[in-house]
Amino acid sequence: MEKMKLGKLKEIDIRDVWAHEQYDFSKWLSSEENIQELGDVLNLSLVDVETEKFVGSYRCDILCRDEITGKVVLIENQLEQTNHDHLGKILTYASGLDASVVVWVVASARDEHASAIEWLNKHTDDSISFFLIEIHAYTIGDSEPAPQFKIIEQPNDFVKTVKRIAQDHELSETERYRLEFWTQFNDVLEQRGKPFNKKKATTDHWYSIAIGSSECHISIDLVNKEHKIRVGLWISDHKERYDFIYQYKDEIGAEMGTKLYWNRLDNKKASMICTYIQGLDFGAQDNYPRLMNEAIDLVIKMRDVFKKYVQAEL
Numbered sequence: 001m002e003k004m005k006l007g008k009l010k011e012i013d014i015r016d017v018w019a020h021e022q023y024d025f026s027k028w029l030s031s032e033e034n035i036q037e038l039g040d041v042l043n044l045s046l047v048d049v050e051t052e053k054f055v056g057s058y059r060c061d062i063l064c065r066d067e068i069t070g071k072v073v074l075i076e077n078q079l080e081q082t083n084h085d086h087l088g089k090i091l092t093y094a095s096g097l098d099a100s101v102v103v104w105v106v107a108s109a110r111d112e113h114a115s116a117i118e119w120l121n122k123h124t125d126d127s128i129s130f131f132l133i134e135i136h137a138y139t140i141g142d143s144e145p146a147p148q149f150k151i152i153e154q155p156n157d158f159v160k161t162v163k164r165i166a167q168d169h170e171l172s173e174t175e176r177y178r179l180e181f182w183t184q185f186n187d188v189l190e191q192r193g194k195p196f197n198k199k200k201a202t203t204d205h206w207y208s209i210a211i212g213s214s215e216c217h218i219s220i221d222l223v224n225k226e227h228k229i230r231v232g233l234w235i236s237d238h239k240e241r242y243d244f245i246y247q248y249k250d251e252i253g254a255e256m257g258t259k260l261y262w263n264r265l266d267n268k269k270a271s272m273i274c275t276y277i278q279g280l281d282f283g284a285q286d287n288y289p290r291l292m293n294e295a296i297d298l299v300i301k302m303r304d305v306f307k308k309y310v311q312a313e314l
Contacts, residue, residue: 007140043198045210055096074099082113117153175203177282232274242271
């Protein structure tokens, strides 16, 4: 049997890929494809991208927001080793732009600056998060350079959530069960290669997923009293969009291959199209892996089926 020939992975100087930080790297990173790749690393859905946003007499590299939460995301690039000057800049920019997520993308992170970002995450609440990320580039033989983001420091969302709750009140039994469920759910999502962006585990009964439109999102809801999980498309304050989608009810039902419940909710702003998974019981968790995988499968299917309808022009 002939031996398979394997190439050798070689790291190259990122300055050979992006000669100029502002005109080359920031321009590359702000493109839709690449900002989405960074968003996948951050577990965010990044939209409304702006470059060279002024903060007083200074300019930050990239400003955007998370599609689900609406949080402002600040991205500062440094195609060299971290230094005190840039650390000061990101804090100045974050305060000036009221950013909730701060991302420092660098060529190389010094230990003292990694420690500083770790300290900021430990000593702030869950309203703000700091990421320190290295950007590397690799080739195999004569291949084109392939970029790779490497997380050096990031917030521990589980610790932050517990810290915030502890400051506000003691966890109720239901809140503890929900936090445990979403923490395990995130583990399953990671094991499956993150087919959609992971969100931090909270005590909320819902888990939101972007679908490429600010009008709509998909939500996984824990309805423990009725022993079921609801997976649905929520349409925020846009009855015209719901009516448009409803025209294709039969086609959508056939594509989904599961029973859908259509709720225009005339007495409320939002509308919902959902389905259910039976068997949720916080007190009996043996079936959690099955429930979580079914929920993930439904989200993927719902996102694929509904995407063209939520993004279509009315």
